[in-house]
Amino acid sequence: xxxxxxxxxxxxxxxxxxxxxxxxxxxxxxxxxxxxxxxxxxxxxxxxxxxxxxxxxxxxxxxxxxxxxxxxxxxxxxxxxxxxxxxxxxxxxxxxxxxxxxxxxxxxxxxxxxxxxxxxxxxxxxxxxxxxxxxxxxxxxxxxxxxxxxxxxxxxxxxxxxxxxxxxxxxxxxxxxxxxxxxxxxxxxxxxxxxxxxxxxxxxxxxxxxxxxxxxxxxxxxxxxxxxxxxxxxxxxxxxxxxxxxxxxxxxxxxxxxxxxxxxxxxxxxxxxxxxxxxxxxxxxxxxxxxxxxxxxxxxxxxxxxxxxxxxxxxxxxxxxxxxxxxxxxxxxxxxxxxxxxxxxxxxxxxxxxxxxxxxxxxxxxxxxxxxxxxxxxxxxxxxxxxxxxxxxxxxxxxxxxxxxxxxxxxxxxxxxxxx
Numbered sequence: 001x002x003x004x005x006x007x008x009x010x011x012x013x014x015x016x017x018x019x020x021x022x023x024x025x026x027x028x029x030x031x032x033x034x035x036x037x038x039x040x041x042x043x044x045x046x047x048x049x050x051x052x053x054x055x056x057x058x059x060x061x062x063x064x065x066x067x068x069x070x071x072x073x074x075x076x077x078x079x080x081x082x083x084x085x086x087x088x089x090x091x092x093x094x095x096x097x098x099x100x101x102x103x104x105x106x107x108x109x110x111x112x113x114x115x116x117x118x119x120x121x122x123x124x125x126x127x128x129x130x131x132x133x134x135x136x137x138x139x140x141x142x143x144x145x146x147x148x149x150x151x152x153x154x155x156x157x158x159x160x161x162x163x164x165x166x167x168x169x170x171x172x173x174x175x176x177x178x179x180x181x182x183x184x185x186x187x188x189x190x191x192x193x194x195x196x197x198x199x200x201x202x203x204x205x206x207x208x209x210x211x212x213x214x215x216x217x218x219x220x221x222x223x224x225x226x227x228x229x230x231x232x233x234x235x236x237x238x239x240x241x242x243x244x245x246x247x248x249x250x251x252x253x254x255x256x257x258x259x260x261x262x263x264x265x266x267x268x269x270x271x272x273x274x275x276x277x278x279x280x281x282x283x284x285x286x287x288x289x290x291x292x293x294x295x296x297x298x299x300x301x302x303x304x305x306x307x308x309x310x311x312x313x314x315x316x317x318x319x320x321x322x323x324x325x326x327x328x329x330x331x332x333x334x335x336x337x338x339x340x341x342x343x344x345x346x347x348x349x350x351x352x353x354x355x356x357x358x359x360x361x362x363x364x365x366x367x368x369x370x371x372x373x374x375x376x377x378x379x380x381x382x383x384x385x386x387x388x389x390x391x392x393x394x395x396x397x398x399x400x401x402x403x404x405x406x407x408x409x410x411x412x413x414x415x416x417x418x419x420x
Contacts, residue, residue: 009054009056009057009108009415010048010049010052010054010055010056010057010106010107010108011107011108011109011110011409012107012108012109012110012113012405013044013048015044016041016044016045016048016107017109017113017116017117019037019040019041019044020041020104020117020120020398020402021116021117021120022034022037022120023037023038023041023100023394023398024117024120024121024124024395024398024399025120025121025123025124025127026124026148027124027148027158027391027394027395028124028125028128028146028147028148028149028155028158028391028395029124029127029128029131029146029147029148030147030148031147031148031150034148034391034394035096038096038097038100038394039096041100041103041104042096042099042100042103045103045107055106056105056106056107056108057106057108057408057415058106059105059106059401059404059405059408060345060349061101061105061342061345061346061400061401061404062102062105064338064339064341064342064345065098065101065102065342065397066098066102067334067338068094068098068331068335068338068339068342069091069094069095069098069099071282071283071331071332071334071335071338072087072090072091072094072095072285072286072330072331073087073091073095074087074282075279075282075283075284075285075288075330075331075332076090076091076284076285076288078279078282079279079284079285079288079292080278080279087285089287090285090286090287090288091285091286093286094286094389094393097393097394097397100394100398101394101397101398101400101401102401104398104401104402104405105401105402105404105405106405107405108405108406108408108409109402109405109406109409110406110409111363111406113406114363114367114402114403114406115172115177115363117399117402118165118168118169118367118370118399119177119180121161121162121165121395121399122162122165122166122169122180122181122183122184123180124162125158125159125161125162125163125165125184125187125188126162126183126184126187128146128147128148128155128158128159129144129146129159129187129188129190129191130187131146131147132144132145132146132147132155132191133190133194135147136194143194143195143196144191144194144195146158146391148391149390149391149392152195152197153195153197153199153200153385154385154390154391154392155191155195156191156192156195156197156199156200157200157377157381157385157387157392158391158392158395159187159188159191159192159200160188160200160203160204160207160374160377160381160392160396161374161377161392161395161396161399162184162187162188163184163185163188163189163204163207163373163377164207164211164370164373164374164376164377164396164399165181165184165370165374165399166180166181166182166183166184166185166188167181167185167207167208167211167369167370167373168181168366168367168368168369168370168371168373169181169184169366169370170182170215170366171362171363171365171366171369172362172363172366173362188204189204192204198263198384199381199383199384199385200381202380202381202384203376203377203380203381206376206380207373207376207377207380210372210373210376211369211373214354214355214369263321263384264315265321265322265325265384267313267314267315268293268315268316268317268320268321268322268325269320269322269325270313270314270315271293271298271314271315271316272289272293272320272325272328272329274293274298274301274302274314275292275293275297275298275301275329276328276329276332278292278301279292279332280332280333281332281333281334282331282332282334282335283327283328283329283330283331283332283334283335284329284330285330286330286331286389287330288329288330289317289318289319289320289326289329289330290316290317290318290319292329293316293317293320293329294316295309295314295316298314298316319386320386321384321385321386322382322383322384322385322386323339323378323382323383323385323386323387323388324336324339324340324382325386326386327339339388343375343378343379346371346372346374346375346378346400347372347375349371349404349413350368350371350372350375350400350403351372353365353368353407353412354368354369354372360412361410363406364407364410364412367402367403367406367407368403368407370399370403371399371400371403371404374396374399374400375400377396378396
């Protein structure tokens with residue numbers, strides 16, 4: 001199907017699939033290899049595009065993702081401290097993520113390729129949890145963490161991706177794939193208690209509720225919702241009752257008894273709102289949240305407005321602990337609009353397939369459910385942490401891109417032509 005001399009239908013090659021599988025496996029485990037494999041994938045994809053004169057079909061996610069990357073290159077150039085936060089220092093890493101996702105979404109995938117990629121992602125997640133526990137037993141740190149991610153909160157955010165893929169894998173026919181799905185789900189539930197992440201716990205609960213609700217509503221109609229609620233209560237209660245969850249339980253109790261339900265996220269937002277209007281449109285660039293919302297900067301901004309600094313109302317952190325708060329500072333109103341639009345497009349694309357009463361192939365429904373639940377994790381966890389960045393953003397957005405490519409190849413999603 002040529003458009004302006006370019007072919008808009010491209011099947012993923014064995015090399016491209018192999019490199020993507022390596023990226024998905026390495027993301028939570030190895031920092032350098034996942035970057036190298038990502039770069040090699042982009043080189044292989046580009047060479048294949050030149051050889052075949054085929055860029056592949058566009059997806060509805062292209063514009064928001066490209067916009068989110070472009071803003072990072074522009075914003076630091078106009079920030080008042082741009083000499084300390086250059087585009088090369090801040091934008092390069094997320095741009096690699098964005099280019100990988102954009103390229104992956106333009107390929108069509110067979111069922112075998114789809115399964116291979118889901119398996120690589122789930123095995124990587126399971127191995128990451130196992131390794132984090134092993135290293136944790138040796139280094140005696142307060143929390144376990146994934147090697148490549150390097151932080152407990154973002155490790156928990158990453159665990160939501162194989163968790164969503166595992167929920168989707170339960171729809172597949174093969175028993176070993178269902179077993180791997182259960183392992184991916186179980187590893188995430190095992191990682192949650194020692195991480196003490198209330199945000200992760202809330203996201204897991206919502207993902208479970210939606211995932212089980214979809215499953216049961218298709219089989220038992222009106223009984224779906226109460227059965228889903230009952231199943232979620234059992235799973236959550238069981239997870240919280242294990243001995244390793246004692247710290248998680250204490251954290252939960254203290255949060256509600258200490259009048260700090262939001263864990264100071266409201267005060268982080270106050271800091272952001274005090275300074276955001278200095279660079280309201282495109283923000284100040286990635287990794288700039290900490291210096292831009294520091295006590296010195298907040299005091300200065302308030303003084304300019306004739307207001308007093310109240311230390312009980314402001315907290316200063318490296319990032320906003322909320323997707324939209326962080327976007328507001330680092331990518332401005334443009335970033336807030338683009339990331340919100342991207343999440344909306346994710347839901348609008350996959351929700352109709354997930355809720356469809358038609359008799360879809362199990363693989364079609366599996367990948368649609370997995371993609372939707374990744375978006376749920378991004379949105380729900382994004383209310384309490386900065387999602388869609390780093391390794392968990394790479395893995396989740398890549399899985400959604402692959403899901404779109406597979407379902408488009410199956411004729412279930414539109415093949416968008418390139419502009420002529």
